[in-house]
Amino acid sequence: MDVRSISTFGAVAAEDEPVLNYFVETSAVSEIGEGEKFLVLGRKGSGKTALVRYFNEKKQNGLVSIALNLRGYPWALHAKRSDSDVDESERYEASWRYLIVVEFAQLVAKRLTGLSKWTDEAKNLIEFFSQNYGGLDVGLGDFLRPEKLRLTKASFEPQLLGVKLGGITLERKSEQGGLARELNLLSDLILKNALYLCGREGIEKILIHFDELDQGMLRFDSPRQQMLTGLILATRSVNREAAKNSVKLKSVIYLRTDLWNQINFSDKNKITTTSVLDISWDEASLLKVVNSRVNSITGKNWDAIHDATTMRGRQQKFSYIVARTFLRPRDVISYLNILLSKAKERINTKGGATVFTNKDIVDSKREYSTYLRLELHDEISPHWREWEDALKAISKMGLLSFARISFEQRYPQAVTAGNVYTSEQALETLYEYSVLGAYRASGYGGKKWVYRYSEPGEAWDSSGNLFKVHLGLKEHLALKE
Template identity: 30%
Template structure:
């Protein structure tokens, strides 16, 4: 094993800039579920590994496995929005344009990548119809999917498409229909394309169309954003159903932050949640652990010969326990949201501390972990800001209230007292219950739940440890997440109560 001083990090926290991502990828249960066509909606907090799975699919292509990935940093939303179908419920008005985009993505695979096609005579007929439509409309067998809705394009629908001509205005023809008129015929165009695309797919091959980075345009105050995402979910559900009924191995896969998914409201959402979602979680009973993931990274950067495996205990000195008699691994993960991004960042801060320590040992000590906590705590709060500020605009004021309490453990009375002391600084009123509930939803705080007969021991309930946990209205005592304590400057104890002496 190499010396720890020979390395600076165990990788990046951003999947787009992490050189170790593919080398150290772990086949998480969620990855396996979507690979085996059991689920198609992947949920998880930012940093849990959604983009890692997305990239794994895109890097796993072979002669019988095909994937096409969509990210939306450069997607022409303006033109997509113009394809909204009028006269249908809001949550359904983008469904048809999403179907069209998905079918165009699949057509690119069929016409340009899958060398087994056509696999029979029917497939040959369907492929020729797809090719005729796409080449006539876009001028190429391999169109740029970010340009499929642009006004410069014209739909050219020939006799091999069944479309009700009554839908087309008198001065227009199906051989040159401007893209602005696509919504009038898109439902029928999609019905033709679905038949041709599904009929063309090789039943022995696997096809995946993936959607990531949907949070880039997230705005909880904008109902159109919610409608777009709901439309994509419904489009994927429908196409996946048709593929399954035709015994084709096709899956439209959607990666979405769980806070965004939870904020959506549409008909039959609960059925979709139960049947089609998988949540990326770590360090749960029966699930993969962050320790395994970190050991893969440590092995990759510290090994000196090909088959060498580096274990956690070879790097972190677990013979000396941390405060509270915790192992170093438990101490570190307690200060995360049990997601790879946090664990990697904390370990990177610890390595930096180790390299700066002139009295360092060969292994990482308690001192170096303690030295890294403040910088890590700042990172942790910055990461939270990306998730929470759109949902809870006043959360910075709420954090100021927590800071003014001064202790990591407090009760509702402490919180209300601090609101009164700080309220002159805030332009808006801070509600006690709503504020505590918001902090709980994003795991900034957990609440104390007393144990009892048949209910197990007493514990603090945090949302990140149990995504199904609900805020308990009657809770009286709260605790701040350990990863935030250092940056907020809180004391690790309960705020003492003033003793009022009688006169």
């Protein structure tokens, strides 16, 4: 085998085919499509978008699936559509519920055929869209853009306390409440009409996927947390209402685990228990993805493209690579692409084995380490912009593992203007994102290094005294063992 015949191991994005194929072989697809799961959690690069791609590309009879990409979504505009009359966690539930319902209604209205177009339900929907949006081609970011929704006898006229609403003002001052009540009445009428038409047209199921909710987010502040909470509550509400009908309407949210961990509201534990699908990987499942990719390119598997020697400590090559990742397909693919480049360079200039060698893998570590730091920056900076101050302190210490007291001495010297994190907060945040592992009891009388990415149930312990930097960052920070 000559690895120079491989052009690339593919894009690092989680949308690639081998990741998608892996999910099809698991219960993930059925749990989303048929089960109770509507909140898909996973770390960045874990494969959430691959699931969205599956539903949008694999055509099934009676299924309509649409992905709502929130890249460029007008969050600032949506922030003005809150209701001060309700609890903070519910301030955006009505606006998201309305958005989901009108997206669903638009999908149905576009697919009407034959006599369905002439029913009162169809006429009501079409007139509503015509009056407020100029037709049936409304982008996701435009549903909440009007300052006021017009309501007429020809479209919908919900009644509030026996009085017909001639319109609903969306943009209200903070002291003006009541938006949720009015908007929910309108959403109920639209949903009822759309569900009737959906059944009439023989559409058995509609899936609406909310993906890339973190795109363009500089800070995950309280208003954004409230908006995501509202989306989650609205999704649960609409899914429950639709489940009472023969038509299956389901919204599915794909969210980074760290964002979910930052959100707090009363029903969070209940949703976690019943409605969350957590995407997790181990070495065996990652090897399946790699073998699928290698087989599609060469007709062989991973074992055919490296020599038989083990790494230092008799560790297998793939295990050595995986130990430097966060158990994500994106990390493994990134490492393999760097490895491929290093091996080709070595073969073309010096000759030798035409498969991956130990030296190729070692020579790839520095470039991969820089990649991993950049990935972490995308995840951590919305929560803590000055997080790299802590990296500088660790780099100055120069050791892969260190005692708390050493960090507490170095960290204040690295703190830049605007950084309000104490050394304790810094250590906790680095642990939460698996930059650091903690040395703690293993449960069998011994101790081991614990990382959050591989053992998510192991919460932060403020009494911990020994920490170890993730192996993937060793070269970037120039650390010694």
